[in-house]
Amino acid sequence: MEKSERDLLHEASYINVLLVDDEDALLASVRRMLQKQCLLKTCNSPLAAISLLKESPDLYDVIISDLVMPEMNGVDFLAEAKSIAPETQRILLSGSLSEERLKAAINKAGISRVLTKPVPASIILSTARDVVADNASPTSVSNRMAQRVRASLRDDHTIVFQPRVNAQDFHVTGLEALSRFPKLQQSFTTEEIITAAENHPVIGDLAFRVLEWVGSYQDSILNQYGSVPVSINISPYSVSDTNFVTSLVDMLAKRRSPLPLEFEVTEQSNMAFTAEFQKNLPRLRAAGYDVFLDDFGSGNNSIALLRRGVFSGLKIDKSLIASLDDHNAVDSSFVEWVTKVAHQLEMKVIAEGIETLDAATFLRHVGVDELQGYYFGKPAPLIPATDRE
Numbered sequence: 001m002e003k004s005e006r007d008l009l010h011e012a013s014y015i016n017v018l019l020v021d022d023e024d025a026l027l028a029s030v031r032r033m034l035q036k037q038c039l040l041k042t043c044n045s046p047l048a049a050i051s052l053l054k055e056s057p058d059l060y061d062v063i064i065s066d067l068v069m070p071e072m073n074g075v076d077f078l079a080e081a082k083s084i085a086p087e088t089q090r091i092l093l094s095g096s097l098s099e100e101r102l103k104a105a106i107n108k109a110g111i112s113r114v115l116t117k118p119v120p121a122s123i124i125l126s127t128a129r130d131v132v133a134d135n136a137s138p139t140s141v142s143n144r145m146a147q148r149v150r151a152s153l154r155d156d157h158t159i160v161f162q163p164r165v166n167a168q169d170f171h172v173t174g175l176e177a178l179s180r181f182p183k184l185q186q187s188f189t190t191e192e193i194i195t196a197a198e199n200h201p202v203i204g205d206l207a208f209r210v211l212e213w214v215g216s217y218q219d220s221i222l223n224q225y226g227s228v229p230v231s232i233n234i235s236p237y238s239v240s241d242t243n244f245v246t247s248l249v250d251m252l253a254k255r256r257s258p259l260p261l262e263f264e265v266t267e268q269s270n271m272a273f274t275a276e277f278q279k280n281l282p283r284l285r286a287a288g289y290d291v292f293l294d295d296f297g298s299g300n301n302s303i304a305l306l307r308r309g310v311f312s313g314l315k316i317d318k319s320l321i322a323s324l325d326d327h328n329a330v331d332s333s334f335v336e337w338v339t340k341v342a343h344q345l346e347m348k349v350i351a352e353g354i355e356t357l358d359a360a361t362f363l364r365h366v367g368v369d370e371l372q373g374y375y376f377g378k379p380a381p382l383i384p385a386t387d388r389e
Helices: 005-012 024-034 046-055 074-084 099-109 121-134 138-155 190-197 202-216 218-225 242-254 275-286 302-306 318-326 329-344 357-366
Strands: 016-020 039-043 062-066 089-094 113-116 158-166 172-180 230-234 261-266 290-296 313-316 348-352 370-372
Touching (some): 016 024, 024 039, 024 121, 099 113, 113 121, 158 202, 202 242, 275 290, 329 357
Parallel strands (some): 172 230, 230 261, 261 290
Antiparallel strands (some): 158 172
């Protein structure tokens, strides 16, 4: 679904800004004022800033540069920045510019705005937000977030685990590994981050990174829970990529661990109906790994995918489970029917989003196999065995 203008403007308020100025005092002042209002990177050297841009050309939403700097003037720097990151907006800070020089600067560097120094940090931020919002589109917003995720994988990504329990006796039967981005989540929710990246190659990189994290927590999981399966989320976009699936199957074949793995694929994507998806998903099953249809009931594809017969089981979406506590008879009947049909297809049924004993009791009564939700435990970090004393 396309994002509304309001959604785009909301995301533009959390823009990623690169500010280049040789005055360290100004950079420090702006950092103090804006560090909680945007994703801000400051640099006192235009040459160093060019290196940053070459490293991550699509990471920044807007580049702001002073005009007068010793290594390179701001117009030349922004012209170089334009050649490296043409989609990124550019703002120039200047003491004064004649009309002729201003036109030349705009033509050479594609500058969106010029701000006259001294300028308050609040004006810098509001101007940056304006130029990004003016040029925002669903594609550019999603691409920027994907680049942020890629950058975060280096030093701002970890995982937490949420337990899954047997519906009959509530003992732990599995864990789900969930990604977290501590710095990025100061501006975006986890759902916004993952949703914006899920149709980009970076979502496959994220899956491999989660696999690495699970390996580092292996001993802790075994010590605390025993040899329970750990489920990892993969995107329909990734499953539709034959190279991704080949690499994943190869990595799994080389893996030596007593810890079982499972995979979850969301149903909220039409890519699940592509020929590539239908061809590639059975390769994971053939390699001995269960694959669950995640978020079942939250979109329009639930029943059609259920009939494909390529999944080991399904996870009923939390939106349906939440209505159980409101005594919604339609959703209650749907959950009961789905459970019955899935069992007839020899599929396991897991319900997520369980927050009350009443919901857990109802789901146990209708035959759901396993339960997951805050009632049994919130997603939480584990201490790697290597970090224990």
